[in-house]
Amino acid sequence: MRQEKPPTIKDIAKKFKCSPSTVSRALNNHTSINLHTRQNIQEYAEKIGYQRNKTALNLLGNKTYTIGVVVPNITSYFNAAIIDGMQKVLEPLGYALTIFITKDMYASEVKFIEKLLMNNADGIFVSIASETRDFAHFNKVLNRGIPLVFFDRECDFPTHRVGIDHYLSAKMAVQHLIEMGCRRIAHLKGPEGLAVTKSRLNGYLDILKAHGLPIDESLIETAGFKGMKAVFPTRKLLALDEIPDGIFAANDETAVAAMHTIQQHGLKIPQDIAVIGFDNEPSTAFNNPSLSTIFQPRAELGEEVAHVFLQDLNDKTGAYPMQHIVLPTQLIIRNSTLKTKI
Amino acid sequence: MRQEKPPTIKDIAKKFKCSPSTVSRALNNHTSINLHTRQNIQEYAEKIGYQRNKTALNLLGNKTYTIGVVVPNITSYFNAAIIDGMQKVLEPLGYALTIFITKDMYASEVKFIEKLLMNNADGIFVSIASETRDFAHFNKVLNRGIPLVFFDRECDFPTHRVGIDHYLSAKMAVQHLIEMGCRRIAHLKGPEGLAVTKSRLNGYLDILKAHGLPIDESLIETAGFKGMKAVFPTRKLLALDEIPDGIFAANDETAVAAMHTIQQHGLKIPQDIAVIGFDNEPSTAFNNPSLSTIFQPRAELGEEVAHVFLQDLNDKTGAYPMQHIVLPTQLIIRNSTLKTKI
DNA sequence: TTGTAAGCGTTATCAT
DNA sequence: ATGATAACGCTTACAA
Secondary structure (H helix, E strand, O other), X not given: OOOOOOOOHHHHHHHHOOOHHHHXXXXXXXXXXXXXXXXXXXXXXXXXXXXXXXXXXXXXXOOOOEXXXXXXXXXXXXXXXXXHHHHHHHHHHXXXXXXXXXXXXXXXXXXXXXXXXXXXXXXXXXXXXXXXOOOOHHHHHHXXXXXXXXXXXXXXXXXXXXXXXXXHHHHHHHHHHHHOOOOOEEEEEOOOOOHHHHHHHHHHHHHHHHOOOOOOHHHEEEOOOOHHHHHHHHHHHHOOOOOOOEEEEOXXXXXXXXXXXXHHOOOOOOOOOEEEOOEOOHHHHHOOOOOEEEEOOHHHHHHHHHHHHHHHHHOOOOOOOOOEEEEOOEEEOOHHHOOOOO | OOOOOOOOHHHHHHHHOOOHHHHHHHHOOOOOOOHHHHHHHHHHHHHOOOOOOHHHHHHHHOOOOEEEEEEOOOOOHHHHHHHHHHHHHHHHHOXXXXXXXXXXXHHHHHHHXXXXXHOOOOEEEEOOOOOOOOOOHHHXXXXXXXXXXXXXXXXXXXXXXXXXXXXXXXHHHHHHHHHOOOOOEEEEEOOOOOHHHHHHHHHHHHHHHHOOOOOOHHHEEEOOOOHHHHHHHHHHHHOOOOOOOEEEEOOXXXXXXXXXXXXXXXXXXXXXXXXXXXXXXXXXXXXXXXXXXXXXXXHHHHHHHHHHHHXXXXXXXXXXXXXXXXXXXXXXXXXXXXXXXX
């Protein structure tokens, strides 16, 4: 059972006492090959379960049909759904997705890009690690002419980008809290060092200013993207002399953790404190209370990344312009912010 | 910028006016090569950013350092965390994980296995699709001597398997409900056609019997693994003349959806109905009330899969015995079942 | 210490 | 209609 080497084109050639090239052509259904032998060979190949060796093809054609996806994590619904969207578009075209998880570490990111280069990936999709400050490792990718697409997380590097408008979306979220009557709105920020964290913070600040509301530094805490990390910052908010009456959280995970912490504290949501999240993970509809949030079109994000890649790849002139695609988000109003009926 | 072909060993050879083999050996640090030229070549290679072409290596060595992971989905935290565990063990050893998402479709599963075979994957890990009844597509994998490891979902096919004891875990969960005073316990089953669904159902049935509790068919509903799909079955339970006082859900997602539905109905958890889930997704600790559940060691599951693969691969005799690894689960008691203090 | 040549599996070009 | 050969990038006996 072990050891059984897969049959090659040569094995078939021997069987038919013909040359490997004949077999190759027959298998590729070349009309130049005698219909009879062609069919015979095809049948036999089928019978013995012959399969083209893709590695050999790769070496020849310089195309691997492999795409590297470098992400901080895949356990967040958001990233998983994006990958889902990528596969939906790319798999039918014969591409396989190779996933590398950086855990937000710069060193891993660099290593994975190197690997992908060695493996001759046909394309590379990246959601930048939060640790990453230097982008030199991506220069090689560009120099090799490999399509490189960044998604979700923003960053300054001259390549394709697919994401949403974090600044605007933050504004939408906080604007909604204001409309619900909140006047003392806290922000549980995402991870330090991420451009999107800054963008959202700016959205939060600007919309407060626009409404003439004061900025209170003590209402701004860093919670990251993990629920566990949000508990302590939330407690700090609840320990303030004047507690907030609304919270804009970095994502749904932190929002849910914040809600739990608030409820543990004996306060009511949204009556005492309204909470809004970010992402619209499916489970948030089932929270108690259900969570208001900003919907990100994650599957579409993934599909769009794939499309940009394909267009770049198919562009013969090599002059495919850099894409910067921004998909619209959506305010989802549920019970966690519904202080008054609207 | 485009087109820049990656440098090959030949390019370096030309530069140094030596043969490709010399370069190859120098790059591999063969002691037979003059230390001086060896270093020169290495430096130059480094300088121009030379990287071995892995495709060529693959063709030579018949090893791709690629592992195919075939899963129903990656958006469930559970599967994502398993993949995480796999990467943790395998990536440092140079393996890359290629992910294929079947969406529980048999046809996709077959197609992906074919692909993986063509791509000369070094190993294949599978969580079987719920549609799959026939396992013929896996025979080729075994015949080619490619290590095949099934994980999570149970099924009858003679290959390695890594998972938990679903029967026993279900018993644990329901036993707990009984201990909390539940006497009319409903079961929201997982997807039809899955062996684990049956195993858990059997656990549920057997433990009820063991406690002398009656089996009521109307208390057994199919909810699948998706929250949305659990709402209607839960409503059916709530519409019964005699509603249940406890629910054992297929997983946390359905448990949370069930809780929400129950609360919408004006009932209290756990006072009116206790609810227990399965998996222990991190977010469930933050639910209101927090969700009791069965913890599955998902990361360890993934790591164990990787270890089994490695052992099989390294076994020169080809007689590595079939592994059937069962990892222990754990009852996590939270507020959704705490009718009385314990 | 270094070069030559064969080979991994396939296809394309050029002959025949 | 089919065969021989070179090529893809690299490694490794075997020679020198």
